[in-house]
Amino acid sequence: MKEKLVLVGNGMAGVRTLEELLKIAPEKYDITVFGAEPYGNYNRILLSPVLAGEKTIDEIMLNDRQWYEENNITLHTGKKIVNVDRKARKVIADDGSEASYDRLLLATGSNPFIIPVPGHDKTGVIGFRDIHDVDTMLECAKSHKSAVVIGGGLLGLEAANGLMLQGMTVTVVHLMDTLMERQMDPVSGDMLKLELETKGLNFLMEAQTAEILGGDRVSGVRFKDGSEISADLVVMAAGIRPNIELAERIGLHAERGIIVNDTMQTFDPKIYSVGECVQHRGETYGLVAPLFEQARVCANHLAEYGIGLYEGSVTSTKLKVTGVDLFSAGDFIGNESTEEIVMKDAANGVYKKLILKDNKISGAVMYGDTVDGAWYFQLLRDQTDVSDFRASLMFGQAHLGDSGHSGENAAAAMSDEMEVCGCNGVTKGCVVKAITNEGLFTLDEVRAHTKASASCGSCTGLVEQLLASTVGDYSASTKATPMCKCTDHCHDTVRAAIKDNHLISIQAVREHLEWREPDGCAACRPALNFYVLAAWPAEAVDDPQSRFVNERVHANIQKDGSYSVVPRMWGGLTTPNELRAIADVADKFEVPMVKVTGGQRIDLFGIKKEDLPAVWSDLNDAGMVSGHAYGKTLRTVKTCVGSEWCRFGTQDSTGLGVQLEKLTWGSNMPHKFKIAVSGCPRNCAEATIKDFGVVCVDSGYELHVAGNGGIKVRATDLLCKVKTEEEVKEYCGAFIQLYREEAHYLDRTAPWIERVGLSYVKEKVVDDAASRQMLNERFIESQKYSQSDPWAERVSGKSAPNEFTPLKVIPG
């Protein structure tokens, strides 16, 4: 017989726990849910937009009654649990009905804090907590004029904004001198106040409520200083208190909230608790991201998997008032041991403040332009040392400009028709609608449903902002993001396990680390294949079925299923013979388009898959090999003409380019890798936007690394200056090897170096000669196994030829 699980509290945290539980152990429990409200589970965070008239109740339902039926969950709505018999293990509802349990989950949430001033119990004095409160407010707005909101925090401002949009005259009363003082510093708080005043809200600051006036129904508010203001409606939004009424009645240990350990278990081992009613390591939480983290951990333990601990959350906040962009996280006030970087442009309504402690971000407040909020939050959570890019930190992650979304950086200020994702043509309205209608909470979910930011990713910051401003708060991925859905291990753990345990096949890795899917998936297989090849170049065997099609067939798949072919031209140099051979191939195979690439090569488009081996054979005969224009490997070495011809050239840049290409071609890497060599600082080969760029100067060679010319333009960092070509090659080999050994699969050098820091790379490649030598030696060693022309191998029949021929042809 199945065990019985009873959930008390039909809200977001409790039901999320059930959803997580059903994902991993759908058959383990008979589940019964008690909710005091007469609805299914709805998205409480979106009550503000409902009040503002931007959404309906139906739109914010997360789980309707059908969901409970489909999952065989018994749902009792409108029933409040008033007691629990812990000995007999049963819960008792206010209508006398009972349900017995083996495990009990308390998710009783929180109550609005009603300030106990005289008159607080009059009609027309309410909190802002549930659908009933919203209905009361909407009803009141129809027949009454003026409203007072007590509390200038997140909830109060959202309530005030909503009531104003419903046509009421609204005054916000706040005890402190700064609005949202738990999220804003005085400067940003004032900017917010000014903006809300222009929208039409009134404010009474530093005002302490003394009494609610009126007969049966409220008529006004009197303050400590004796002044009065009239009001037909008073909304108490002075904070929330964990609802521990039931816990206290049944003798479950609680302080401000119900005390739980890192597995979300209370002092009664049969009883778990999640959500706003919980006190964990001294903290209570009122935002959705931490509650969902708790839900995941709790579900794991309810399923008796026994892995995963909840270790507390760092939270960030967004205000859901349409058109207002603000963001804050961490300790944004600072103290004598912290430093701050501030940027203020009041006329443009932009303010940003970062608090640093020991060169790590400890807090951030942003107003107006919040697109980098998610990035700062990630740096804060990861405690990344920012000293290497501190000078440009304030200008955001994409300080040279992202492409594809018209430079938009204020998500809330965008209109619904404006395009967020330039790759997939997704508008802001589309994203917001998907988030609310489908009940989405994570970036991955938004990508899956809308495709926004799912291609090139350059609009990720915008999508994260939309997510944050729609659901109210948002946690970027945690420090150790799992590699994919097949495992909970992150890239670094997997790479370490491969090395420490001598795992030489992807099958061995999956078995050793207990992958959930025996075959893995299209995301983890190519990564694992690269990791084992990079760690054990002499022993690991390449798995073609785990490579993306381009790498498997050594050509680039095009939208119509045909392929493009790029022969290698060392350093961008070619000869009349090579050009003739390319022309002959283009004629013979009726190639529809011949194009010169950005990397100084020639690309033949529209080649049928079955013709590929014959095309390669002809190109091989003319002495050409694969240009690897398709792979996670060295693409091209771009050069300018240099001292051989150019009157400005200082060194032989073409010659050095050819040498570097001969050194590095064929190497398996985490992502594509581009090199350029310029003969003088005029830099005609654009070396300062390459992964490894050499700029020749009269006295030697400047080495630049981690540039990127694509989605996010990023100029290189100067690694160092060297004197000889031999040194250039050694540093190049060492840099590539460090990247190969330590970057995550699909990391270009730019994000990798931003994560580990330029100082770290300099330490390994520049400062420590022995480390550099060893890295370079490992690179040379691994090249022994990767420098064979894949085209020639295919042509000679060394590798499986059948991929290129149909299994069978059935004539019509």
Place this chain on the structure above:
Amino acid sequence: MSNWVEVGAVDDIPRLGSRVLQTADGDVAIFRAADDTIFALRDSCPHKDGPLSQGIVHGYTVTCPLHNWKISLESGEAQGPDEGCTGRYEVKVDSGRISVELK
């Protein structure tokens, strides 16, 4: 009327791989899962006609090489929030030889 055609041997297809059967009505992708189960789908993703035969096979699913849609090998249906379906064909394997029922 059934139209069963023998197309080749199981071992002609790499495990977790695919080969193409060319027909007058277009290409059919024949897949071989890790457990040697054979599936046949029209070689065209319901999204933008990507050649599914070129995708990465995992479990009974193939990921399209063009835009990473995941298609069920058993039903031909797109997985997750994506919606769409590609045609599937009946397959039988007898003594290591594959037959496909063409329409």
